[in-house]
Amino acid sequence: MDAITTAKKAAGEKAASLVHPGMLVGLGTGSTAYWAIKKIGEMVKEGLNIQAVATSLASEKQARELGIPITSFSEIQQLDIDIDGADEVSEDLQIIKGGGGSLLREKIVALASRKRIIVADERKYVKTLGKFPLPLEIVPFGWELVFKTLQTLQGVPTLRTKDDQPYITDNGNYIIDCSFGVIKDPVQLHQQLKMITGIVETGLFLNLQPTVIIAYENGEIKAI
Numbered sequence: 001m002d003a004i005t006t007a008k009k010a011a012g013e014k015a016a017s018l019v020h021p022g023m024l025v026g027l028g029t030g031s032t033a034y035w036a037i038k039k040i041g042e043m044v045k046e047g048l049n050i051q052a053v054a055t056s057l058a059s060e061k062q063a064r065e066l067g068i069p070i071t072s073f074s075e076i077q078q079l080d081i082d083i084d085g086a087d088e089v090s091e092d093l094q095i096i097k098g099g100g101g102s103l104l105r106e107k108i109v110a111l112a113s114r115k116r117i118i119v120a121d122e123r124k125y126v127k128t129l130g131k132f133p134l135p136l137e138i139v140p141f142g143w144e145l146v147f148k149t150l151q152t153l154q155g156v157p158t159l160r161t162k163d164d165q166p167y168i169t170d171n172g173n174y175i176i177d178c179s180f181g182v183i184k185d186p187v188q189l190h191q192q193l194k195m196i197t198g199i200v201e202t203g204l205f206l207n208l209q210p211t212v213i214i215a216y217e218n219g220e221i222k223a224i
């Protein structure tokens with residue numbers, strides 16, 4: 001296992017240790033959240049009694065295969081804890097997510113959780129947001145208009161593709177990844193983008209007061 005994968009595993013397992021009996025748990029998406037879900041699966045096999053909501057079909061599949069009981073918002077109102085990855089975390093704990101295309105479900109789950117744990121390797125921890133192009137979930141109809149509007153806002157948009165076709169989210173939408181350079185005012189940018197009809201959600205996860213678990217390649221783990 002390479003050093004970055006080892007760091008992701010360490011961050012994920014550290015977060016899993018915060019899951020206690022009886023909790024309702026949000027399961028994130030991506031290669032770091034994967035390790036948290038794997039560890040939680042082991043804990044369930046050893047008798048831990050929890051229920052979970054997954055932020056993507058992929059994570060739900062992983063959880064079901066591991067025997068983690070899955071529930072839904074038709075059964076519950078709130079989650080106790082959400083464990084998810086990030087693409088960038090700034091020093092003031094603002095976050096970009098959506099690299100894996102699950103930002104809409106991830107945000108719904110994060111907002112429904114009392115406690116939010118972000119797991120990341122050291123490369124994700126940055127001074128200011130913006131190097132990672134901001135993922136935006138958009139409805140397919142008229143996506144070209146959203147694309148052009150983003151250009152007028154000095155953004156550099158790219159329609160995400162998979163096998164030369166538009167990438168389709170679990171919600172049947174498209175993703176545009178849009179670079180804005182250094183994001184000086186993420187709240188203002190998020191609000192501006194949410195005003196554009198056709199943009200369903202942005203990958204800016206702001207003012208969520210997360211606990212961020214950063215794992216370093218040298219084996220150190222810091223909770224911020």
Ligand SMILES: O=C(CO)[C@H](O)[C@H](O)COP(=O)(O)O
Pocket residue numbers: 028029030031032033084085086087096097098099100101102103106
């Ligand atoms: O937001 C996400 C998926 O939509 C992921 O949490 C984010 O992309 C981080 O993924 P990874 O841990 O694989 O780097």
